[in-house]
Amino acid sequence: MGMVLVKLEQSTYPVNEKQLAAAEKRWRQQIREGNFTNPEEKIKKLDEDMCIMVACVYALARDGPEGFKKTVDYFLPDEGKKTHRNHLLAALHHLPSAYATQASNRMTLLYFILGSLDLLHALPEQDGDQNRAICDWIYSCQSAAPQGGFCGMPGDAFPSTANTYTALASLTILGDGMRRLDRERLSHFIAKQQLPNGCFAGGPFLSPTEANADMRFVYCAAASCRLAGLCPADVFDVHKTVRFIEGSLNRLGGFGQAEGLEGHGGSTYCATAALSNLLDGFCCHGDSLADLDGRERVLQWLLMRQSAMSGIEGRVGKPPDACYSFWVQAAVILTGGEAFLTHEGTVAFLRQCEHAKGGFAREPGCHPDLLHTYMSLCGLSFAGLLPPIDASLGITLRARATVNALRQADWCDGPC
Amino acid sequence: MKGAAAAAADQKIGAAAAAAAAAAEHDDTDDADEVWPSSNEELWRDVTPLSTVLDEGPHPVVEIDTSPQFRRAHALLYALLSAGERSQRALDLTREVIHLNNANYTAWHYRRQILEGMEGEWDLADELAFSEEWIFDSPKSYQVWQHRRWLVEKAADPSKELEVCASVLNNDAKNYNAWSHRQWVVRTYGLWAAELAFAEAMLQEDFRNNSAWNHRHYVVSHELRSCSGQEDQISAIRSREISYASSWLALAPHNESAWNYLASWFAEGGERHTAERRPWSEIPNELEDRIASVVASHPRCRFALEVLAKVASARGDGEAACQRWRELADSDPVRRRYWEYMADRERERERERTIALQQTGAGAGSGEG
Numbered sequence: 001m002g003m004v005l006v007k008l009e010q011s012t013y014p015v016n017e018k019q020l021a022a023a024e025k026r027w028r029q030q031i032r033e034g035n036f037t038n039p040e041e042k043i044k045k046l047d048e049d050m051c052i053m054v055a056c057v058y059a060l061a062r063d064g065p066e067g068f069k070k071t072v073d074y075f076l077p078d079e080g081k082k083t084h085r086n087h088l089l090a091a092l093h094h095l096p097s098a099y100a101t102q103a104s105n106r107m108t109l110l111y112f113i114l115g116s117l118d119l120l121h122a123l124p125e126q127d128g129d130q131n132r133a134i135c136d137w138i139y140s141c142q143s144a145a146p147q148g149g150f151c152g153m154p155g156d157a158f159p160s161t162a163n164t165y166t167a168l169a170s171l172t173i174l175g176d177g178m179r180r181l182d183r184e185r186l187s188h189f190i191a192k193q194q195l196p197n198g199c200f201a202g203g204p205f206l207s208p209t210e211a212n213a214d215m216r217f218v219y220c221a222a223a224s225c226r227l228a229g230l231c232p233a234d235v236f237d238v239h240k241t242v243r244f245i246e247g248s249l250n251r252l253g254g255f256g257q258a259e260g261l262e263g264h265g266g267s268t269y270c271a272t273a274a275l276s277n278l279l280d281g282f283c284c285h286g287d288s289l290a291d292l293d294g295r296e297r298v299l300q301w302l303l304m305r306q307s308a309m310s311g312i313e314g315r316v317g318k319p320p321d322a323c324y325s326f327w328v329q330a331a332v333i334l335t336g337g338e339a340f341l342t343h344e345g346t347v348a349f350l351r352q353c354e355h356a357k358g359g360f361a362r363e364p365g366c367h368p369d370l371l372h373t374y375m376s377l378c379g380l381s382f383a384g385l386l387p388p389i390d391a392s393l394g395i396t397l398r399a400r401a402t403v404n405a406l407r408q409a410d411w412c413d414g415p416c
Numbered sequence: 417m418k419g420a421a422a423a424a425a426d427q428k429i430g431a432a433a434a435a436a437a438a439a440a441e442h443d444d445t446d447d448a449d450e451v452w453p454s455s456n457e458e459l460w461r462d463v464t465p466l467s468t469v470l471d472e473g474p475h476p477v478v479e480i481d482t483s484p485q486f487r488r489a490h491a492l493l494y495a496l497l498s499a500g501e502r503s504q505r506a507l508d509l510t511r512e513v514i515h516l517n518n519a520n521y522t523a524w525h526y527r528r529q530i531l532e533g534m535e536g537e538w539d540l541a542d543e544l545a546f547s548e549e550w551i552f553d554s555p556k557s558y559q560v561w562q563h564r565r566w567l568v569e570k571a572a573d574p575s576k577e578l579e580v581c582a583s584v585l586n587n588d589a590k591n592y593n594a595w596s597h598r599q600w601v602v603r604t605y606g607l608w609a610a611e612l613a614f615a616e617a618m619l620q621e622d623f624r625n626n627s628a629w630n631h632r633h634y635v636v637s638h639e640l641r642s643c644s645g646q647e648d649q650i651s652a653i654r655s656r657e658i659s660y661a662s663s664w665l666a667l668a669p670h671n672e673s674a675w676n677y678l679a680s681w682f683a684e685g686g687e688r689h690t691a692e693r694r695p696w697s698e699i700p701n702e703l704e705d706r707i708a709s710v711v712a713s714h715p716r717c718r719f720a721l722e723v724l725a726k727v728a729s730a731r732g733d734g735e736a737a738c739q740r741w742r743e744l745a746d747s748d749p750v751r752r753r754y755w756e757y758m759a760d761r762e763r764e765r766e767r768e769r770t771i772a773l774q775q776t777g778a779g780a781g782s783g784e785g
Contacts, residue, residue: 097481103490104520106478113478137477155469157497158522202558203521206528209569212521212562251680252626252633252673260599260637262592262630297684304672306750316626316672318590340754 080354084373085122087358088113091370092134098367104160105152107141110134111166112370114173118396119377119386126175135176138167148185158204161193165220168227173399178228186228187235190221194236198244199258214257215248219270222277223393227403232278242278245271249294253301253316265305265314268298269327272334276392299335302328306342311349311363321362322353322372325379330391333382343383350376452515453508454489465491466498486516497526502533511546518550524559528566540571548580555584561593565600577601582614589618590627599634611635623664629673633680640692650691654681655700662703665720669710675719678703685729696723697730716747725758734766 092113102109114134117123124130140154141163149159150167164186171178193200195208200221205211218241225232232238247259248271254263255271305312305328311320312328325346332341352364353376359368360376381389381396390400453459469490472479489512496506510527513520531538544567550560568574578601584594602611612635618628636657643649661678664671683693704727710720725740741759745752 092478093476095478095480097483099480100482100486101517101519103480103482103486103517104522106480110478133475134477137472137475140472153469154472155466155494156522157494158525160521204525206525206532206566210528210562210566212558250630250633251637252630252676256630257592257596260603260634261596262627264592294684294687296686300754301676303751303754308750315590316676317624318626337754340751340757342750342753345750 081120083356083358084377085117085120085358088116088120088373089122092117103153104156105163107138107150107152107163107170108166109370110138111170111173112374114170115395116370116374116377118173118399119381119389121387123173131174135171135174138170138176139180141167142180142182143185143189145185147189148182148187149189159189160203161190161200161217161220161224162202164189165224165227168224169393169395172227172393172403173395175399175402181228183228183230186224187230190224190230191236193217193221194241198237198240198242200241215245215255215267215270215274216257218245219274219277222274226277226393229403238278242275245275249298253304254298262315263301265302265312265324265328265331268302269331269334272298272331273392273394276334295335299332299337299340302332302335303337303340306345308345311346311353319363320349322350322360322379323362323375325350325382326375326394329379329382330389330394333391341382346379347383347385350379452485452489452512453505454485454492454512459505460492463492463495466494467491469494489513489516493523493526497522502530504534504537506530507534507538514550518554518557519559521559524563528563540567543567544571544576551580551584555588555591555594558593561597564597568601574601574605574607578607578610578614585618589622589625592627595627595631598631602635603638608635608638623668624671624673626673626676629677633677647691654692654694657681658700658703662706665706665710669714669717669720672719675723679723682726684726695730696726699723699727718744718748721747725762729762729765732769734762734769738762738766 091109095109099109114123124134137154138150141151141156143149143151143159147159149161149164151157151159152163168178168181171181190200193202195201195211195213197208198218199213199215200217201208201211201213202217202220203212205213221236222232222241224230225235244259245255248255248257248261248267250256250261250263252263254265254268256262256264257267261267304316305314305324307313307320311322312324313320314324314327329341329346332338349364350360353360353362353366353368353372355361355368357368359370359373361368362372377386378389378394380386388397389395390397393400393403465488469487471487471491489509493506493509493513496503496509507527507530510523510530513523514527517523531543544564547560547564547567550557551564554560564580568577578598581594581598581601584591588594602608612632615628615632615635618625618631622628636653640650640653643653658678658681661674664674665678668674681693682696682699683689687693689695707720707723710717711724714720721740721744725737725744728734728737728740738759741755741762745755745759748755
């Protein structure tokens with residue numbers, strides 16, 4: 001970051017990297033130890049020890065959210081974005097061997113990269129060779145007859161629900177017209193993944209009880225329909241799935257991955273976003289999540305996942321993790337609580353997860369990875385620092401506009 | 417082979433780093449002696465490896481740096497898969513591919529297909545041991561647990577499962593997969609008898625373990641289902657659970673799990689009142705006193721303040737509720753706007769109540785009530 005200037009109380013102090021680090025450490029310790037009742041007073045006590053977060057909090061106290069945003073923008077210069085861009089553009093071609101355990105889900109890695117590049121205004125040119133090459137690669141993963149759907153890598157024998165969603169999201173981000181998409185087989189695949197209890201399987205399975213099935217794949221199935229312009233009710237039994245989702249609402253808070261399982265930020269996102277896509281989708285004209293029984297309880301549980309100044313946890317009592325700045329905040333937005341989000345603590349935490357060579361880690365001091373990079377950038381987007389995201393589809397509003405344009409041009413005429 | 421990967425997972429280091437640590441181990445230690453099937457040229461003379469897998473020519477997209485063994489084993493596996501081969505060598509090859517990447521769902525599925533096709537030619541106990549080894553190696557892998565579930569169903573023998581789950585939870589008390597598997601076993605085979613005690617023991621170990629609280633809730637929910645319609649029994653269970661949760665409050669007033677557990681026995685505004693879920697206005701005196709004493713010693717305890725706000729609200733005392741919501745707004749700055757919203761809503765309700773009361777009064781006065 002080099003030398004930065006912090007404006008505080010009419011004075012301008014030069015602050016260097018080392019001072020920042022020392023100030024940050026001391027500041028965090030104070031937060032941990034003290035009952036932080038009067039931020040301004042506390043910050044004044046910090047005196048010369050200024051750091052980026054002090055400036056953020058101070059600006060917020062003084063100028064409200066607008067001041068906060070300006071301050072963060074000031075400290076999040078284009079330099080940082082450039083590092084992320086380069087890191088991601090390299091990943092688009094090649095990843096180190098540490099990713100070998102994700103070889104079956106390269107499609108999903110691609111989605112994280114493209115989503116991140118979209119937020120950083122660094123996508124390959126829409127009509128360029130690179131864009132075409134990536135679209136070709138995605139279609140090379142489209143499963144041949146009779147299955148349909150998408151595999152995580154070319155040549156794999158079985159499509160998967162998650163890779164199908166991330167393939168369709170990636171095509172949308174790239175602005176592909178989806179003329180090469182086999183919608184009939186896609187519908188067939190999604191329908192086949194639905195289990196008798198309304199849940200969805202992630203991959204191939206021998207019997208419904210054996211299947212690897214949970215809320216993640218419910219979301220992937222619902223979002224896939226919407227991205228491909230399919231009316232969910234034409235593809236699978238929507239009522240059964242809605243019952244499954246409602247049954248996974250946990251009395252102790254949030255949604256679990258299935259009925260009886262512990263409330264979790266990730267499954268709460270998948271549940272609320274699936275409902276949003278199923279009930280609010282462009283083909284169905286149901287009411288929004290406002291009707292969900294216990295919506296208020298879910299919202300409150302989600303808001304409780306924000307810790308005072310150090311990020312967002314995924315379950316009660318777990319350490320904060322950068323990815324929940326997407327899962328939890330997106331679910332808050334989907335349950336109608338956007339106005340209650342406070343961003344300064346989340347942004348401060350994400351800044352600590354940011355890696356000097358690009359990318360974000362799950363928590364400070366860890367290695368960055370693609371999932372946490374995209375989820376962190378989404379978190380910054382919710383704070384108004386990057387282009388806006390559609391919480392129910394996990395893509396930018398810009399990309400979603402493409403879906404709508406395509407739908408109007410090609411697909412369903414009138415409500416299905 | 418197992419140690420460092422598990423340790424890495426425990427320390428919650430990045431997924432990629434954990435993978436790197438695991439890969440390094442696989443390369444450096446006991447595997448050096450292992451002769452993997454893909455290296456046996458003779459064995460595969462009749463097979464043309466599917467080289468397009470992992471090798472896509474000059475314009476790769478998100479290509480991952482993998483070892484020659486990784487590429488050869490995969491190319492062979494996908495060749496056998498497309499030919500639909502069900503054989504011992506195919507089975508051995510799935511083991512190798514799983515070893516190289518245990519998140520490869522295709523390899524696991526293919527393994528089960530082969531085993532189904534070779535019924536009687538393999539030993540269930542060996543395969544259970546194989547899956548157990550993987551559970552302890554990669555307790556966060558969904559594929560590993562899926563395979564286990566399939567085997568337990570096949571063997572129709574859940575006798576070892578509770579113990580396996582307990583060992584995994586012993587290393588990582590909040591492991592979602594282990595709790596999920598445990599629920600499945602308990603539910604499928606009706607092994608409820610010792611579960612309350614297990615949840616209890618886990619809570620004794622760490623009373624902030626939300627997963628253990630959830631398990632208790634899961635077990636008690638089953639107990640409640642078994643006495644459906646019998647309101648006396650339901651009320652007795654409810655009282656027992658409320659006392660249980662409240663007994664932890666004095667010890668740790670900031671333990672959110674205990675508060676959430678307590679709240680699960682009360683109906684929020686708008687929710688249906690049932691025997692197991694009473695309105696906050698019917699809070700037992702003893703519990704209310706206990707919460708009051710928590711607030712006396714911890715005036716900023718947001719969980720306690722919230723309960724008091726809800727109790728006041730449910731009793732129709734808008735002013736007292738408002739007061740509590742405002743205290744929350746002051747003491748919990750992260751959620752200040754939310755608590756302020758709750759206070760505003762309370763005021764609005766209070767206003768509506770007053771108007772309704774006046775109207776009723778006027779109606780009664782004119783004799784049309």
